[in-house]
Amino acid sequence: MAHNLLQGKRGIIFGALDENSIAWKVALRAKEEGASIVLTNAPIALRMGKIKELADLCNAEIIPADATSIEDLTNLINKSVEVLGGKLDFMLHSIGMSPNIRNEKSYGDLNYDWFLKTLDISALSFHKMMQVAEKQDAMNEYGSIVGLSYIAAQRVFPHYTDMAQAKATLESIARSYGHRFGKLKKVRVNTISQSPTMTTAGQGIDGFDAFYNFADQLSPLGNASADECADYTITLFSDLTRKVTMQNLFHDGGFSYMGISEELMEMMANKK
Numbered sequence: 001m002a003h004n005l006l007q008g009k010r011g012i013i014f015g016a017l018d019e020n021s022i023a024w025k026v027a028l029r030a031k032e033e034g035a036s037i038v039l040t041n042a043p044i045a046l047r048m049g050k051i052k053e054l055a056d057l058c059n060a061e062i063i064p065a066d067a068t069s070i071e072d073l074t075n076l077i078n079k080s081v082e083v084l085g086g087k088l089d090f091m092l093h094s095i096g097m098s099p100n101i102r103n104e105k106s107y108g109d110l111n112y113d114w115f116l117k118t119l120d121i122s123a124l125s126f127h128k129m130m131q132v133a134e135k136q137d138a139m140n141e142y143g144s145i146v147g148l149s150y151i152a153a154q155r156v157f158p159h160y161t162d163m164a165q166a167k168a169t170l171e172s173i174a175r176s177y178g179h180r181f182g183k184l185k186k187v188r189v190n191t192i193s194q195s196p197t198m199t200t201a202g203q204g205i206d207g208f209d210a211f212y213n214f215a216d217q218l219s220p221l222g223n224a225s226a227d228e229c230a231d232y233t234i235t236l237f238s239d240l241t242r243k244v245t246m247q248n249l250f251h252d253g254g255f256s257y258m259g260i261s262e263e264l265m266e267m268m269a270n271k272k
Helices: 022-032 043-048 051-058 070-084 112-135 163-185 208-218 226-237 262-270
Strands: 010-014 036-040 088-093 139-149 188-194 248-251
Touching: 010 022, 010 070, 022 036, 022 051, 022 088, 022 226, 036 051, 036 070, 070 088, 070 112, 088 112, 088 226, 112 139, 112 163, 139 163, 139 226, 163 188, 188 226, 208 262, 226 248
Parallel strands: 010 036, 010 088, 088 139, 139 188, 188 248
Antiparallel strands: none
16 A cells, blocks of 8 residues: 655666666565655666566666766766766665675675675675765755665674675675765665575575574574565665665574574474
């Protein structure tokens, strides 16, 4: 059900790949709530994914951009302001990729050039998009910028390898830039630490099914779905959360504060 929470607002959605993507779900909900949006992803992702289908559903323009390139981001943000007819009210950063994970490198055998690439794509791009938006004076006051994170930024999940450092960096950037952008333009910056989610990217991580099932059994409310994450993201884009900033917000059914559950204790007891 729509509530016109984003009526008249304008924004950019980074990272929609296919119908399993959280960014895809956020784009649909933003449109449903009255927003006008631009969709963007790296050129290679545009070729591999279904973003043109999403653009048709959202009546949105697609502007390709490599989120690690200042030149591409400057072009994206300037064109978005032009296409949308005014400054931006929100941006979603839903970007993450590790060459080390893709090439099945263990944490004790990382390729450091790939590690730096992981950080650039998955975390520094968050800083870059905000820095460009600031320099172009592209954000409206009380705008909202959200990045998607994961609890591996705080806890050890062995198969998540260098993406854990990327998410920790992402969350740190949100705090630092949240302070800066709040003082300059009253722009809010937050990250959402989402449950393991059945996205195309998530399922590419070794052991993902174990991550997913463990979190689902431990969380009193179960894992949060991509659709539920989209709903939560919309509230952060809306005027209902104008004083929420610099936060890492856990959206995980309670997983982040659990120690152990009765279900897991029973499973362990039954294995004896």
